[in-house]
Amino acid sequence: MLKLGVSRLALTATVMLMLASASQTASADPRASEFKLSNGMDVVVIPDHRAPVVTHMVWYKVGAADEPHGVSGIAHFLEHLMFKSTDKIAVGEFSKIISRLGGQDNAFTGQDVTAYHQRIAKDQLKTLMEMEADRMTHLRLTSDEVATERQVIIEERRSRIDNNPAARLDEQMNAALYLSHPYGIPVIGWAHEMAKLSREDAMRFYKRYYAPNNAILVVSGDVTPEEVKRLAEETYGQVPANPEVSVRQRPQEPPQPAARRVTLKDPRAGNASFHRYYVAPSYVTAKPGQAEALDLLMKILADGSTSRLYRKLVVEDKIAATTGGDYSGYGLDSGAISVYAVATNGDLQAVETDVDTVLDDIRKNGVTELELERAKKGLLADYIYESDNQANLARRYGWAVAIGRSIDQVESWPTTLSKVTLADVKQAANDYLDARHSVTGWLLPEEDDTAKGAGEQVGQPVVHTRS
Amino acid sequence: MIAARPLRLSLARTAFRSLSAVFAAAFAIAFLASLSSPANAMKIQTVKSPGGIEAWLVEEHAVPMMAMRFAFDGGSSQDPNGKEGVANFVTAMLDEGAGDLTSRQFQERMEDLSMRMNYEEAKDAFYGNFETLTQNRDEAAKLLKLALTKPRFDADAVERIRQQLLASLAYAARDPDKVAQNQWYADAFAGHPYARPANGTEATVGKMTGADLEAYRKRVFAKDTLKVVAVGDITPEQLGKLLDEVFGDLPAKADLLPVAKTDPVPGGRQTVVDMNVPQSVAVFGMGAMPRRDPDFMAAFVLNQIVGGGGFASKLMEEVREKRGLAYSVYTYVYPYQHASIFSGGVATRNDMMGKSLDIIREELQKMADGDVSQADLDNAKSYLIGSYPLRFDTNAKIASQLLGLRMDNFGPEYVDNRNAMIAAISLDDLKRVAKRLLDTHNLIVTIVGKPTLEQTQQAKKG
Numbered sequence: 010m011l012k013l014g015v016s017r018l019a020l021t022a023t024v025m026l027m028l029a030s031a032s033q034t035a036s037a038d039p040r041a042s043e044f045k046l047s048n049g050m051d052v053v054v055i056p057d058h059r060a061p062v063v064t065h066m067v068w069y070k071v072g073a074a075d076e077p078h079g080v081s082g083i084a085h086f087l088e089h090l091m092f093k094s095t096d097k098i099a100v101g102e103f104s105k106i107i108s109r110l111g112g113q114d115n116a117f118t119g120q121d122v123t124a125y126h127q128r129i130a131k132d133q134l135k136t137l138m139e140m141e142a143d144r145m146t147h148l149r150l151t152s153d154e155v156a157t158e159r160q161v162i163i164e165e166r167r168s169r170i171d172n173n174p175a176a177r178l179d180e181q182m183n184a185a186l187y188l189s190h191p192y193g194i195p196v197i198g199w200a201h202e203m204a205k206l207s208r209e210d211a212m213r214f215y216k217r218y219y220a221p222n223n224a225i226l227v228v229s230g231d232v233t234p235e236e237v238k239r240l241a242e243e244t245y246g247q248v249p250a251n252p253e254v255s256v257r258q259r260p261q262e263p264p265q266p267a268a269r270r271v272t273l274k275d276p277r278a279g280n281a282s283f284h285r286y287y288v289a290p291s292y293v294t295a296k297p298g299q300a301e302a303l304d305l306l307m308k309i310l311a312d313g314s315t316s317r318l319y320r321k322l323v324v325e326d327k328i329a330a331t332t333g334g335d336y337s338g339y340g341l342d343s344g345a346i347s348v349y350a351v352a353t354n355g356d357l358q359a360v361e362t363d364v365d366t367v368l369d370d371i372r373k374n375g376v377t378e379l380e381l382e383r384a385k386k387g388l389l390a391d392y393i394y395e396s397d398n399q400a401n402l403a404r405r406y407g408w409a410v411a412i413g414r415s416i417d418q419v420e421s422w423p424t425t426l427s428k429v430t431l432a433d434v435k436q437a438a439n440d441y442l443d444a445r446h447s448v449t450g451w452l453l454p455e456e457d458d459t460a461k462g463a464g465e466q467v468g469q470p471v472v473h474t475r476s
Numbered sequence: 477m478i479a480a481r482p483l484r485l486s487l488a489r490t491a492f493r494s495l496s497a498v499f500a501a502a503f504a505i506a507f508l509a510s511l512s513s514p515a516n517a518m519k520i521q522t523v524k525s526p527g528g529i530e531a532w533l534v535e536e537h538a539v540p541m542m543a544m545r546f547a548f549d550g551g552s553s554q555d556p557n558g559k560e561g562v563a564n565f566v567t568a569m570l571d572e573g574a575g576d577l578t579s580r581q582f583q584e585r586m587e588d589l590s591m592r593m594n595y596e597e598a599k600d601a602f603y604g605n606f607e608t609l610t611q612n613r614d615e616a617a618k619l620l621k622l623a624l625t626k627p628r629f630d631a632d633a634v635e636r637i638r639q640q641l642l643a644s645l646a647y648a649a650r651d652p653d654k655v656a657q658n659q660w661y662a663d664a665f666a667g668h669p670y671a672r673p674a675n676g677t678e679a680t681v682g683k684m685t686g687a688d689l690e691a692y693r694k695r696v697f698a699k700d701t702l703k704v705v706a707v708g709d710i711t712p713e714q715l716g717k718l719l720d721e722v723f724g725d726l727p728a729k730a731d732l733l734p735v736a737k738t739d740p741v742p743g744g745r746q747t748v749v750d751m752n753v754p755q756s757v758a759v760f761g762m763g764a765m766p767r768r769d770p771d772f773m774a775a776f777v778l779n780q781i782v783g784g785g786g787f788a789s790k791l792m793e794e795v796r797e798k799r800g801l802a803y804s805v806y807t808y809v810y811p812y813q814h815a816s817i818f819s820g821g822v823a824t825r826n827d828m829m830g831k832s833l834d835i836i837r838e839e840l841q842k843m844a845d846g847d848v849s850q851a852d853l854d855n856a857k858s859y860l861i862g863s864y865p866l867r868f869d870t871n872a873k874i875a876s877q878l879l880g881l882r883m884d885n886f887g888p889e890y891v892d893n894r895n896a897m898i899a900a901i902s903l904d905d906l907k908r909v910a911k912r913l914l915d916t917h918n919l920i921v922t923i924v925g926k927p928t929l930e931q932t933q934q935a936k937k938g
Contacts (some may be wrong), residue, residue, distance in 0.1 A: 059538065060869035092787070101797050104787035109855050111862015113786075128866050162802030165754035168803050168823050172652055182591075230869075239479050277753070279647030314571075315583050323636055324580075330643035353639045390590035394607060397539065397870045 033333040041406055042234035043416045046241055047232050048250040049222030051417065053406050054230060054237045055229035057399045063134050063230035064403040066126040068411040070225070071218035074120040074259055074342070080210050082198020085118040086162055089209045092116075092126065093154050093305065100154065100473050103140065110136060118335050121341040122193055122411045128400060131231045138226075138244040145219055145248050148212075155208040163204065163252060166197050173277035174452060182450045185269045186286050188259045220251030227407040229399040259342055262288065268444040274457035280330060281350045283360045284450035289336065290443040291344035291384040293412050300338045301426045302437040303346065307336040308384040309434070310367070315383075321367050322350050328359050341412045357451050368442050376433035389423055483558035509666070518868060520878065520888040523712045524717040532717050532878050532888060536871060540610040542708030545875040546723075547601040547883060551699035552674040552733045554692065555816070560579055561676015563602060565641060565684050567595035572633040574622035579633045591616040593623065601883060602815040607872065610709045621722045624697055629686035641681050648675065652757040652924040655749055656821070659922040660759040664740035665746055670815060698730035703722075705878040707871045738815045739763040742918050749924040756829040756925025760836065761819025762868060762918040763874055767811035767884050774901050774909040775809050775818070778826070780856040781906075782843060782914075783807030783820050788855060788911045790839050795822060801832045811884075817912055829927035837916050844914040846907045853903050861895045 041055045067334030073084045094100040107114045127137055170176045187193035197203070221472050228237050246330060265288065290299040310317050311334030314324075322329035335347030348368075350360050376384075395401045409419045521533045552563045571586060571593060573579040586593065592607040604624075608616035648654040658673050665671035675681075702723060706715050740763045765771050783791040783806050794806045807820030824832045868874050881890050923929075 034481045058867055059536070062865050062869050101787070101793070105855070108785060108788040109862075111859055111864075111866075113863060113866065130862060130865060133862075157798070157800035161796055164755065164801070164824060165803035167825060171754045172757075174650075235851055277650035277751075279650060280643045304883075313583075315580065315587060320580075323639075324632075327636075328640075330639040353643070358907050383584070386590055390609070393541070393590075393609070394592065397541070397543075397872060399869060460743055 029239045040414050041420070042237060043410075045236070045376050046221065046246045048246060048248060048375065049239070050245050050248075051225040051410060052237065052241050053225065053227045053410055054232060054234040055227070055402045055406060056232060056234070057229055058231050059400070061131045061231050062128060062399075063131050063228055063232055064126065064128050064400045065134060065137050065141070066124055066227040066403050066407050067145075068123075068225040068227065068407045069123045069218060070223050070257070070411050071123055071214075072119050072121040073194065073198075075218065075257055076191070076194075078215070080206065080214075080416040081194045082162065082196075082203040083206055083210050083214050084123055085197055086159070086203070086206050087214050088116050088118045088123050088125075088213050089158050089162060090150055091144055091148060092153065093158075094149045095143050096149065097143055097147070098140065101470070103144070106140065107137070112137065118196055120196060122408060122409060122410075126400075126403070128227060134228070134232065135244070138240055142244040142248055145224070145245070148209060148215055148219075151351040152210050154210050155206075159203070159206055162197065163200070166200060166203065169197060170195070171200075171383065174273070174278040175282070175462050177275065178271070178273040178450050178452045181271045181273060182284060182286050182448045183235060185271055185448045186288060186345065187343075188263055188265060188340060190262050191259055192340065195212065216251075217253065221245055221248045222250040222256050223254040225407060225410050226411075227403045229403040229406075257341065261342065265446045269448045270450075272451045272453065273446060276454060276456055278452050278454040280351050280353070281355045281357050281362060281454060282349060282452045284349045284452065285364065286448045286450075287443065288347040289344045289346045290337075291340040291342070291412075292338045292409075292418075293341055294343065295338070298429060299427060299437060300336075300344065301422070302429045302433040303336045303338060303441065304388060304426070305381065305384045305429055306371070306376070306424055306434050306437050307334060307346060308388060309380045310334065310371060312387070317367050317371065318348060318350065322360065322363050326359075326363055328353060328356060328363060332364075332440070333423060337410060339408055357453075361449070368438075372435075372438045372442055375431055375438070378431065381429070381431055381434060384430070385427055388426060388458040390421060410428065479559055495644070518874070518891065520891065522888065523706075523715050525716040525724075527720040527724045528914055529702065529704070529719040529723050530701060531706055531715060531719055532707075532882065533710070533712060534707045534874055534878070535709075535711065536707060537709045539613050539871070542608060542610065542613065542706060542710045543871040543875045544606045544704065544706045545879045546604045547879060548607075548696050548698065548704060549601055549730065549813075550696040550732055551601045552672070553581040553596045553599050553669040554690070554696055554733055555669070555672065555674075555676070556733070559676075559684065559688055559692075560672045560680045561641070561674070562680075562684060562688050563597040563696075564675050564693055565637065565681065566689050567597050567602070567873070568637045568641065569625040569629060569633065569689055570595055570627055570722070572637065573628040573630055574619075575626045575628075577622065578628075579630065582623075585619060589616050589619065591618060591619065597674065597868065599674065603879075605872075606783050613714075617718050621725070624722065625725050627690075627693065629689045631686060634684070634686050636688070638681060638835050639683065642678060644680060645675060645678055650751070652751055652753050652755075652825075653821075655751065656757045656759045656922050656924045659725055659747055659749055659924070660761065660819070660896075660920065663745055663922060664761065664817070664920050665738060665815070666741065668738045668815075669735055670738065670812065683870065694727070695731040698727045700728060701730045701732075702726070703879060705875045705882060707878075708876045726775065735814050740815065740817060740918075740920055744917050744919050746921045746929075747923070748929070749922065749925060750926065751924050753831065753925050754825065755822045755823055756826050756923055756927040757821065758829060758833060758921060758923045758927075759819065759821045760919055760921045762920060764809050764811070764816040764818040764913055764917070766816050769816075769910045771905075771912065772809075772811065772816075772898050774905045774912055777853070777856050777860065777901050778843070778848075778906055778913065779807055779809045779818065780860060781848060781852045782840065785856060785859060790843070791820070791822075791836060793834055794835050795824075799835070801828050801835070805832075805836070826926045827928045829923060830929040833921065833923075833929075834879060837919065840914045840916050840919070841909045844916065846910065848903070848906055848910060850903050853901070853906055857898055857901070860898050864895065872899040 043053050076083050092103045110133045112127050114127040116125040184193045318332040322332050329350040330353050332350040336346050338344040352360050523531045555562045573582050589612045594605050596603050606620055760810050763862045783789045791805045795801050802822050802824040805822040809818050822832050867877050
């Protein structure tokens with residue numbers, strides 16, 4: 010039989026109940042534990058005893074938005090370089106050792122966080138913690154390693170951005186969305202700055218931000234808080250705190266008095282598409298309940314084939330092949346709203362007019378009671394289905410704590426969500442679907458005849474075969 | 477759909493160290509499914525419904541929900557000539573109205589029940605995925621049954637989905653990764669159904685009718701090829717009833733077009749598709765041994781060493797770690813029902829594509845020549861054996877893994893025997909299979925971009 014545990018199930022059961030009865034009062038039973046090591050490192054433990062495996066993550070409270078000006082991409086570059094060597098681990102061995110132990114590892118960098126994560130059989134947890142604690146302060150880098158890995162991130166940029174028209178537009182729209190805040194700079198970095206990133210840039214960033222008092226350990230899976238605490242004290246607990254770690258201060262946005270527009274022509278764009286971003290508050294910066302209202306607003310407006318945008322543009326007016334959008338509320342300093350529509354026949358003006366009609370209607374008339382109930386139910390169901398997966402849980406808690414939310418806030422999310430009213434959603438629409446805080450982007454499948462050297466006709470790809 | 481609402485991550489705004497996990501997901505799901513098993517003893521029951529439908533069941537009553545995955549033989553290789561893309565079209569139409577429910581009513585009903593239902597087609601099978609909360613199970617099952625037995629394929633819904641499929645075809649036609657993949661299959665399997673684009677073409681999708689969709693459904697959705705796995709909060713008796721409710725009205729026998737056994741074309745080939753992109757994408761590959769071949773397991777372990785093991789693999793070491801030529805380079809072995817392949821890919825700036833491919837060929841050749849060590853083998857085995865429980869830690873994953881086994885006609889006991897099979901592979905096995913598998917003269921390569929390839933051509937002459 011599968012080993013069944015109960016500790017992580019209490020909350021799920023409570024949320025289920027809310028889903029069944031649309032209860033406004035049920036509160037979530039806590040299931041994650043949180044404590045601090047003596048050196049200031051936060052620890053979150055989420056037990057799930059169904060399988061003898063664990064997800065282990067270390068989150069650093071630093072991301073691309075903390076980079077010095079002109080050194081874009083260094084947070085992500087350092088993340089790559091963290092897999093090189095330490096006094097104890099030879100070059101390139103980190104991932105190989107984990108692989109030999111039957112584990113999987115990876116890492117990612119966002120604007121506000123950098124996270125290293127592994128999934129592994131439970132009995133290997135301590136080794137993993139020793140290795141991760143070791144590279145927190147003992148990274149070794151040679152200039153050759155740095156030069157080689159820099160080529161890798163430049164290839165990564167080509168794969169993710171340069172080869173992808175939608176990603177190229179996204180980069181331009183973000184740059185236009187923020188007038189001063191570094192969220193306008195891509196996480197992976199601007200190509201010309203990436204080309205100059207050095208070993209010294211990486212080490213400077215590392216020494217400043219990588220420390221136990223700037224990190225959060227998250228372990229989910231077949232563990233108890235007690236055993237994680239013991240192991241964490243023995244490993245991470247031995248790393249000295251860095252007194253220079255301080256609260257992050259980024260340049261903040263000035264008032265945004267004017268809507269902006271960006272048009273990108275790329276022959277490889279496929280159908281013409283319409284995109285719109287708005288600056289909005291995040292779960293960190295919003296007033297209580299406001300971010301939840303934005304989640305519900307965007308679910309109703311843009312999520313799936315029952316959404317307002319899809320109904321209007323795809324089903325009724327048949328001018329879009331598909332539509333979508335979402336609210337990303339997990340930024341430290343700001344959130345964002347995005348909507349998009351892919352035109353069926355290339356008429357982006359008609360698409361834009363239709364999108365604005367839908368947005369204006371929601372600002373003027375709000376949403377219906379039935380829509381709100383369905384949206385709540387949908388988001389709660391997503392929350393439950395996601396909770397089936399311990400890696401998702403580790404991410405859910407880790408990201409939230411890394412941007413300063415409490416375990417309590419994470420676990421009371423279903424309750425807060427269920428309390429959002431029709432008036433809250435309408436208010437959110439009025440406050441944040443504000444053209445002055447927006448960027449509108451058009452992606453056109455055309456030659457960019459203004460760009461030097463971009464005159465080559467792409468047309469149908471030409472195939473040459475050699476047997 | 478990615479729906480960790482409180483944690484919505486935007487990939488465009490997040491950069492990862494490695495894409496290997498993404499590639500594994502894209503290319504190797506069914507394959508991994510058939511090669512893994514949980515460390516803890518997981519009880520797999522075989523359930524037969526009163527109506528005679530069989531399923532595997534893993535009971536897990538701790539969370540009041542269940543996941544069910546099922547498949548019909550067929551997939552896109554059952555698309556008739558001239559109707560390429562019909563299976564894919566059907567996958568997008570099964571929540572677009574059924575029975576008395578219009579598209580909108582059906583989708584709102586799904587939301588009211590908090591149920592999840594989606595479909596995907598592979599070359600050999602049509603897959604369904606169903607998840608429900610226990611409290612809504614009976615109602616959700618009725619809706620699932622409607623989708624499978626009485627989809628409406630209304631003209632306006634067909635037209636809507638057609639526009640979506642055409643838009644994604646237009647995008648894919650300029651996406652170097654997708655073009656490279658499609659071209660590789662076209663080259664490797666010319667004349668066979670596997671050569672055809674699973675998503676169809678502008679011409680075939682443009683002409684598809686509701687009648688075409690219904691004809692495919694009637695031929696393929698049938699009890700004799702149905703395979704079902706359920707995991708979660710449901711007893712064998714309850715599952716028996718659910719199976720009869722959902723699948724009982726389907727025809728007894730599928731009416732499938734014959735699909736010939738085949739192999740990728742031998743002798744080696746290289747195709748370049750010109751595209752004005754800063755980075756070229758290459759897909760390479762050749763034939764491999766079938767799933768039931770005694771050497772298959774050794775080929776699986778060999779792949780782990782060559783390019784399936786992420787940072788622990790030879791290609792990643794040589795192409796990325798030592799030389800910084802690429803962000804991603806990978807290989808996999810995939811046993812289709814009618815052909816097996818060993819394949820992989822690399823993306824690198826245009827002027828380095830020739831060099832990258834030379835290195836890849838060289839590494840494959842070295843393996844074929846027996847340049848593989850006991851340590852390589854031990855490391856690969858230790859990962860493959862040690863990591864197997866990681867594939868069984870959620871209801872949804874267990875269901876996928878077990879369905880993979882059923883699709884390859886293995887019994888539940890496979891789960892218990894799998895690690896011993898891997899452990900039994902010797903260095904001699906590995907060398908023998910490397911020699912048999914990795915004949916680089918048979919390598920089929922497709923490249924999309926503006927690659928510089930002189931080095932490759934010289935290497936080939938030599």
